[in-house]
Amino acid sequence: MGSSAALSPALADRLVAVVGAGVAGLVCASRLADHGFQVTVFDMGRGPGGRMSQRREKAPDGGFFYFDHGAQYFTVKDPMVQCLVDKWESAGAVAEWSGKFGTYDMMTKQFIEDMEVSKKRYVGVPGMNAICQTLSEHPGVAAKFNTIVAKMDWVEERKVWTLTSKDGMQLGEFWAVVATDKIMASPRAFLKTGLPRPLDVAVPYLAEKVSAVTSSPSFACMLVFSQSLTTIPLDGFNIVGSKVLAWASCDSSKPKRDKLMSSGECWVLHSTAEYALEVIKDAGMEKPSDELLSAVARCLFEEFKKIGGILEPMFAKAHRWGSAFPDVSIAKEEGCLLDEFKRIAVCGDFCVGPRVECAILSGISAAEKVQDLTYLDSKY
Known part of the structure; x- marks a missing residue:
């Protein structure tokens, strides 16, 4: 030490x-x-940034949409790390994301809210x-x-x-x-x-x-909707029972995002490693083409749409996250x-x-x- x-x-x-x-x-x-x-x-x-990067995309009104397309949030268990995070929070670089979280089951079509109130989820502000x-x-x-x-x-x-x-x-x-x-x-x-x-x-x-x-890959899909997705009661949730989607979150619900965003509600989807591996197996690890990323974005959105009550997005774009999670x-x-x-x-x-x-x-x-x-x- x-x-x-x-x-x-x-x-x-x-x-x-x-x-x-x-x-x-x-x-x-x-x-x-x-x-x-x-x-x-x-x-x-x-x-x-690395996995804590933020993506900026041009909006139709001349402004920008911002997405935390990699790490969505982080939690802290170690006291030494907590001390660091407290300093970052005091400096205005970090805030707690005090939304509603849980899971969505594709088979039962049910949302289950995580009621563990002691678990703090931190995000960078105004971006990761x-x-x-x-x-x-x-x-x-x-x-x-x-x-x-x-x-x-x-x-x-x-x-x-x-x-x-x-x-x-x-x-x-x-x-x-x-x-x-x-x-x-x-x-x-x-x-x-x-x-x-x-x-x-x-x-x-x-x-x-x-x-x-070795690392497990993922694809991120960045979506913007002209109206809030009121049929979804959670701000961030894991998805079970899907071979395509693993996670969905409303980026606009994070603290101080409203001061950053152009008009529209921003969402981020993460694919399963299984789906990403299938795509990469066929396409290889070269830089993905726009056509491939468009197809991935469409596929992830169509799976997300199965939740119900979700209109077509005004913006959709995919990003390959080739080394999302180390396996060892x-x-x-x-x-x-x-x-x-x-x-x-x-x-x-x-x-x-x-x-x-x-x-x-x-x-x-x-x-x-x-x-x-x-x-x-x-x-x-």
Whole structure:
């Protein structure tokens, strides 16, 4: 466990690179920055978020529709995570989603409300990505987006890492690296860069563990209705008895969404892994075509419509979530993977579990272990 006391100002010279701007990477980055490290976060996306991203789509009136198309909400059990969430809530980045939740049974056509009042469901405000956006602007953290880290080289003589982007740009030298994106050990890395998988070259034994992680896919369908769906008594619900749909929620019912949205009621549907695997089996993992996504959106909506009393949407669009839920946890007890001699950690939901809280815990663990490396360094 790392010390909570601030470290020497000399640590400002110990630059740390975090690859991946999801919640695990950004929690790690912000905690390291709090202890005097200078941290640079790299992400291939246009902004932070990972599974906690938010999608913006143009509305007919010139405004925008916003959707939390990935993680819908998160719950907290760990006191350390609760302390963090309380701080985010005080800063206005998080709020409780105090709607009605439960399940819908496709066979019996019945809604069953979850009456467990003690269970708090948290969301980012005004969008799920607000948490990661806030963390990416944390003092001591510099976030660089639209950047694919294609190569990581450990320079043994100077005990530093050098990082190179997909287009050959030198991204800098770093005292330590934290990798949070399992694509760095995936065959998809070669498809994106044409180079060997970064973790394979840098730390092959860690890469082997990360590459063994399999994930269940999902498709998200974003819908907008001109009128509220008054026949549905719940704001978010799991769906049982369907081979196509697993979840449906009214995004507009989340706190502060009314100040963000254009006119219309926004809903998000998530497919079952079974359905997503069938589609991917036929279409492959290449970027899905507009035609395929349109067909998926139609299929998910038609299944949703079976609930009854649901009119045609004014907007419908699908998104493939290729690695929605990791099937295994490769560092459940440790919280993250670590090579202390090369000063590289690997963290993420695939280390601890497929929940937002698990990703946060993994990020905390990685920050503590990198922080502890300063004490290891002082022994040599």
